[in-house]
Amino acid sequence: MFGISPLGWLHTLGSLPAIPLAIYMFARHGRIVPRSVPGALYFISMLIGALTVFIVAHQPVSYIIGAVTLTVLLIGYGVGYLPVSKRVTVYPETICLTLSAFLLMVPTVTETLRRVPDGHPLVTDLGSPLLKGAHLSLLVALIVGMTAQILYLRKQGKRA
Numbered sequence: 001m002f003g004i005s006p007l008g009w010l011h012t013l014g015s016l017p018a019i020p021l022a023i024y025m026f027a028r029h030g031r032i033v034p035r036s037v038p039g040a041l042y043f044i045s046m047l048i049g050a051l052t053v054f055i056v057a058h059q060p061v062s063y064i065i066g067a068v069t070l071t072v073l074l075i076g077y078g079v080g081y082l083p084v085s086k087r088v089t090v091y092p093e094t095i096c097l098t099l100s101a102f103l104l105m106v107p108t109v110t111e112t113l114r115r116v117p118d119g120h121p122l123v124t125d126l127g128s129p130l131l132k133g134a135h136l137s138l139l140v141a142l143i144v145g146m147t148a149q150i151l152y153l154r155k156q157g158k159r160a
Contacts, residue, residue: 015049032097
């Protein structure tokens, strides 16, 4: 179904929980909160997706997205353990984890539009206006969302 191999299904179903987890944390906390139960589940799901992409990917750009995703994910989760003030680490943590969600959504949207409905996908080539519009929408959401996050963090920092 959808032309996905068994390893592809492992990749897809392993990384899929990260989407509702990210949406939940963005809606509830305004950012991905790494030291929480949803944050831990997000990390595991993203790790599965980022590592398995190297097995299932067919496009060279997929390896780059996987490597960058893995890098920002590890930085985002690791920076909070540095022996510096949380007021300092919350910025790179938030930026990296927001980027990880964006890097999850770009191939998710691309693959969904290129595979659904089964047999007659909405998009047949990467130059499709629909796909370009979807990618542009994700980029705008990233810019607006990250700007709002940083402004909120700055406001919180001034109160502390």
